[in-house]
Amino acid sequence: EADIYQTPRYLVIGTGKKITLECSQTMGHDKMYWYQQDPGMELHLIHYSYGVNSTEKGDLSSESTVSRIRTEHFPLTLESARPSHTSQYLCASSEGSIAEAFFGQGTRLTVV
Amino acid sequence: KNQVEQSPQSLIILEGKNCTLQCNYTVSPFSNLRWYKQDTGRGPVSLTIMTFSENTKSNGRYTATLDADTKQSSLHITASQLSDSASYICVVSDRGSTLGRLYFGRGTQLTVWP
Numbered sequence: 454e455a456d457i458y459q460t461p462r463y464l465v466i467g468t469g470k471k472i473t474l475e476c477s478q479t480m481g482h483d484k485m486y487w488y489q490q491d492p493g494m495e496l497h498l499i500h501y502s503y504g505v506n507s508t509e510k511g512d513l514s515s516e517s518t519v520s521r522i523r524t525e526h527f528p529l530t531l532e533s534a535r536p537s538h539t540s541q542y543l544c545a546s547s548e549g550s551i552a553e554a555f556f557g558q559g560t561r562l563t564v565v
Numbered sequence: 566k567n568q569v570e571q572s573p574q575s576l577i578i579l580e581g582k583n584c585t586l587q588c589n590y591t592v593s594p595f596s597n598l599r600w601y602k603q604d605t606g607r608g609p610v611s612l613t614i615m616t617f618s619e620n621t622k623s624n625g626r627y628t629a630t631l632d633a634d635t636k637q638s639s640l641h642i643t644a645s646q647l648s649d650s651a652s653y654i655c656v657v658s659d660r661g662s663t664l665g666r667l668y669f670g671r672g673t674q675l676t677v678w679p
Contacts, residue, residue: 495672553599559608
């Protein structure tokens with residue numbers, strides 16, 4: 454089991470609410486990622502970080518924001534949730550470009 | 566355009582049988598190729614990772630092969646078990662950037678019947 458944790462596992466929330474998805478890893482990895490995955494579809498990179506105070510947008514445009522104040526913590530925030538944000542969000546970390554990427558269990562978000 | 570294509574999209578086999586999943590990619594410059602197993606509602610778990618110089622790698626009943634010349638990989642599952650039912654995702658990374666961008670296939674949904 455990889456030491457990367459996401460909370461909550463499931464979240465149902467009303468439109469317009471602000472939410473934060475948590476992701477923490479205890480492996481000391483510099484690189485962390487957020488992916489969005491719809492059922493039966495491939496993962497799409499929405500945010501990544503090379504290290505503390507480094508954040509970049511990924512390939513898929515997302516209204517979410519991220520922060521990296523500590524190496525082990527990479528939270529994702531949606532200021533105003535909409536039904537179009539309903540999806541599974543997966544956090545991952547890796548040590549280097551050739552190293553294995555470890556994934557969290559994911560957060561399944563439903564916005565009603 | 567960097568892409569990863571997997572086939573078949575879905576596969577049903579009987580418990581105890583073998584199967585082979587395919588992955589073709591166009592990612593360049595190539596860094597490594599990984600196979601992940603993703604159970605429904607969970608995050609992907611790594612099965613194998615192969616670099617350019619590696620042709621085959623095993624992890625228990627899972628054996629991955631890589632032909633970097635034809636840009637093809639396969640994942641062979643031997644003596645399938647019910648717990649093998651999952652989505653198997655081929656992931657290729659490039660070395661054109663510090664990040665080592667990951668390119669994901671859509672996965673092959675494997676169902677093992679008793």
